[in-house]
Amino acid sequence: MTLSGIRIPMMTSLIFWMLVWEIVGRMDIIFLIPPMTSVIAAGVGLVQTGSWQAATLITLRSFVLGMALAIAIGVPLGVAMGRIKVVDNIFGLWVNMFVSAPLSALVPILMILFGLGETTVFVTVFLFAVWIIVLDARAGVMQVPPSLIEMGRSYGASRFTIFTKIILLSALPEILAGIRIGLIRGVKGVVIGQILVSVIGYGELFELYSRSFDMERFWALTIILFAAAMLLSAAVEHFEKRIEYYAGAR
Amino acid sequence: MANPIPLRTADDATSDAIVEVREICKRYGDIEALRGINLDFERGKLTTLLGPSGCGKTTLLKIIAGLVPATSGQIRINGRVVTGPGPERAFVFQDFALMPWATVLRNVAFGLELKGVSQAERHRIARHYINEVGLSGFEEKYPHELSGGMRQRVGIARAFSVNADVLLLDEPFSAVDEQNRRKFQEDLLRLVDKERKTFLFVTHSIEEAVYVSDRIVLLSPRPGRVSQIIEPAIDRSAAPDVIRRDKGYLDVVEEIWQGLRQYAE
Numbered sequence A: 001m002t003l004s005g006i007r008i009p010m011m012t013s014l015i016f017w018m019l020v021w022e023i024v025g026r027m028d029i030i031f032l033i034p035p036m037t038s039v040i041a042a043g044v045g046l047v048q049t050g051s052w053q054a055a056t057l058i059t060l061r062s063f064v065l066g067m068a069l070a071i072a073i074g075v076p077l078g079v080a081m082g083r084i085k086v087v088d089n090i091f092g093l094w095v096n097m098f099v100s101a102p103l104s105a106l107v108p109i110l111m112i113l114f115g116l117g118e119t120t121v122f123v124t125v126f127l128f129a130v131w132i133i134v135l136d137a138r139a140g141v142m143q144v145p146p147s148l149i150e151m152g153r154s155y156g157a158s159r160f161t162i163f164t165k166i167i168l169l170s171a172l173p174e175i176l177a178g179i180r181i182g183l184i185r186g187v188k189g190v191v192i193g194q195i196l197v198s199v200i201g202y203g204e205l206f207e208l209y210s211r212s213f214d215m216e217r218f219w220a221l222t223i224i225l226f227a228a229a230m231l232l233s234a235a236v237e238h239f240e241k242r243i244e245y246y247a248g249a250r
Numbered sequence B: 001m002a003n004p005i006p007l008r009t010a011d012d013a014t015s016d017a018i019v020e021v022r023e024i025c026k027r028y029g030d031i032e033a034l035r036g037i038n039l040d041f042e043r044g045k046l047t048t049l050l051g052p053s054g055c056g057k058t059t060l061l062k063i064i065a066g067l068v069p070a071t072s073g074q075i076r077i078n079g080r081v082v083t084g085p086g087p088e089r090a091f092v093f094q095d096f097a098l099m100p101w102a103t104v105l106r107n108v109a110f111g112l113e114l115k116g117v118s119q120a121e122r123h124r125i126a127r128h129y130i131n132e133v134g135l136s137g138f139e140e141k142y143p144h145e146l147s148g149g150m151r152q153r154v155g156i157a158r159a160f161s162v163n164a165d166v167l168l169l170d171e172p173f174s175a176v177d178e179q180n181r182r183k184f185q186e187d188l189l190r191l192v193d194k195e196r197k198t199f200l201f202v203t204h205s206i207e208e209a210v211y212v213s214d215r216i217v218l219l220s221p222r223p224g225r226v227s228q229i230i231e232p233a234i235d236r237s238a239a240p241d242v243i244r245r246d247k248g249y250l251d252v253v254e255e256i257w258q259g260l261r262q263y264a265e
């Protein structure tokens, strides 16, 4: 970012808006916006509480389990759909329907099925993340150049070798892109799931803080969540960049 | 200097034919791509397939490679009937078919890797052929860092590395500009001379065909049939520039042009 020829670091924008927030907060216009400094102070205090640490542990557990299952099922299913016509016909319609469906509406049904607990949140994360992973893995294996497969055959590769050494590697960029978007959707899933269930993890804390008008802690928790989601996304993006030679080839 | 010879039939197979093509027909659904192809390819010779676009050159080459099944007819390599790809044949693809995630070295060594050759040994062989095609110093580069011509040389080095008897090249120089094309043609001739392998070469360029070939097979438009076989018999010991101005060379070019012209109209 540059302003009248002078380079301004990216952090400037962040600092500017934090200052605006601080001023608005100090003017005491609406109780919803406490000063930034007190939000930060609340955040520092918050992370030291046992309730926050327990909630974080529960949230992380649901998220990691849900994502692991979404990847473990999504990638193989997408690859199978891309390679085998029958599988594609069986699952194609459903995957395309769910990938754009408003899944939050399903959470109440999940609560009936799985109860008001971690299982529902874990299934919500899975449902939010899995479809885009399936679709991207499918797209990845479908765009493998036919001549690469012919090349493998002409040098005597078995079907299995062609699959592992050519098809999967060729589809890797799309598979990773799907996982990255899936992770971001999974964060949404864990938050929406917990808020709707509202008796565990961050959902419980949000519920508590908003009912007791504890806006400092409410905002502190929100900021922690946003920062975590952005860090996660940046980490996967960094990993994707490490195999950037793909990008140059496309 | 040029002497067109009569078409051979299935019966007069000569003993030194390494590739024998017998009554090959190929249909893609309603499209008849090839009809009744009979050809012998002699060991150690470079034969070019020339013909209008869509006449089935790539199809014939892939049938010989065992990558595409023929509708009817038979291919024999060293007297044995072909049912699929085999280690005595190597294919150079028109679109290079390089793995974008692998370095030049790994791409060139990939044929050997599939055969289970140890890493040290396959890298030694790959480095040798990378050097032969003039790419030394690029071993650790990725395909997208190379020009089209350099990528095709990676494909050629890969085909050489597996030490096949027959090399099948589908328009290997089509992505190369005219200056480099001539240089590649000379490089190819040097490799043909040095490696003593049998080459089947597809090109659209008449000049290129006459310049590099021992024998040129002209195919008719779809359905592809053998319409003429020409043996340029050019003295390749002369300098490239001399050859390209040689009367015999120019006569053959003209003769092929006349042969193909009927299809262009």
Ligand SMILES: Nc1ncnc2c1ncn2[C@@H]1O[C@H](COP(=O)(O)OP(=O)(O)OP(=O)(O)O)[C@@H](O)[C@H]1O
Pocket: B028, B031, B033, B052, B053, B054, B055, B056, B057, B058, B059, B060, B222
């Ligand atoms: N997989 C396929 N399915 C259907 N038709 C095909 C297929 N491959 C080739 N054909 C048809 O067969 C004919 C011969 O194709 P081929 O690619 O062998 O021609 P070619 O001589 O190599 O052409 P070019 O000079 O343009 O490369 C063409 O008419 C093409 O449309």
Ligand SMILES: [Mg+2]
Pocket: B057, B058, B059, B170
């Ligand atoms: Mg072709």
